[in-house]
Amino acid sequence: MRKLKVILLSLLLVSSFACAGNKDYVATIETKHGKIIAIFFDDTPVHKSNFIALAEKGRFDSTEFHRVMKGFMAQGGDVFTKEKLPPADWPTLPAEINSKHFHKRGMIAAARQPDGINPEKRSNGSQFYIVLGKVYSEEELLVNMSSLQSAFMKYIQLGSQEELKNEYIRLYDAEKFDSLTTLLISKRKEIEESLNIKVTKDITPERIEAYTTIGGTPHLDGEYTVFGQVIQGMDVVDKIAEEQTDFRDKPISPVFMSVTIEKMPKKKIEKQYGFSYPESK
Known part of the structure; x- marks a missing residue:
């Protein structure tokens, strides 16, 4: 009887983990231009859990897209300035740079301080940017x-x-x-x-395909942690990028955000947003 209970408990635990693995967190970033929908990668767990925790506590709400560069990126989520925390006390995250994730259009990456004062490439504890970039020719990428x-x-x-x-x-x-x-x-x-020299770089076919079709910012690859992806609403990011900015690239008319998190079945995410998880391919 006890053996049967152990087997039933094991089956229940396996079933629970399977169900958890079949769901994912979806972030909705709402702005005056519309909604941006995003998911985050399991193989950047520190960044994923940090973003979700900040969003669930409402800490992103009323922060701005404070640095916007058309054809490059839109950066926001400066929680600690909003909370009046001195820059010296801003928390950082360990780098989770993964060659699987690169700076194609729509990727979400963590902002950080430059190498001179941050050789470990640690990420800012809240600020993120959404990649816009441009389309490259294959020759431009390889050189x-x-x-x-x-x-x-x-x-x-x-x-x-x-x-x-x-x-x-x-x-x-x-x-x-x-x-x-x-x-x-x-x-x-x-x-x-x-x-008799070589001035070309080695780059994967996947990156060539992405950068020559939808575009991105390849020179940032390997330098910043890419931890998520916009799955709907890049037209909204484009509108944010059209904002008139000052000399610091900050929109003159503020673009505030509020962020909510919802846990959804992966099948629903794929159907609703047209996103395909790698394991589903």
Whole structure:
């Protein structure tokens, strides 16, 4: 009889864990422009639980999207300034940088202090940003621009490249920096062959696909913890990014937020928001 009870209890526990695994937390970030719906990743547990705890206690409410840069990101959730906590006392979170999660459009990542004072890349304990970014060509993604620039300067010193050198000087003097970038990239292959060097980066097909279609901010990869994703409402983030800003990139007309959390079955999340969990693929 006791053995039967143990078996029944074990089955009940397994069933409970299975049910818990079939549900997830959904955040609704409400703004004057509309609602942003987001989920958070299980493999960034510290950041996920921290965001949920702050939201459930209402601590995000009345914070702003205080730093907005069109074509880059929208940052908000400055709980500790709202609560008048001195910056020196702001809590931080350990980095949970995971190569699976990168800065494609719609990703949510944690803000942080720069490496000079934060070499461990610890995250701010409340502030987050939503990635906007831009669409890249495959060539732009593959090229290591710092290496290419250095190699290009060596290349144009060759006597055979006088015409290219003059073109570089002309574009530089005219401050046509986008055209300069295009020129450098167009010469990549011949520079690699001539100087016998490699100026390209290794990047996964998944990232190439994302950055060349929906876009993002690839230069932030590996530097900040990406811990969530917008699953509905990127049009709202775009509207926030259209706000007129001051010299600090802060919207002149404040964009306040309130955040609520709801636990929902994953199947419902997939059906309602068109999001697909990796285990469902």
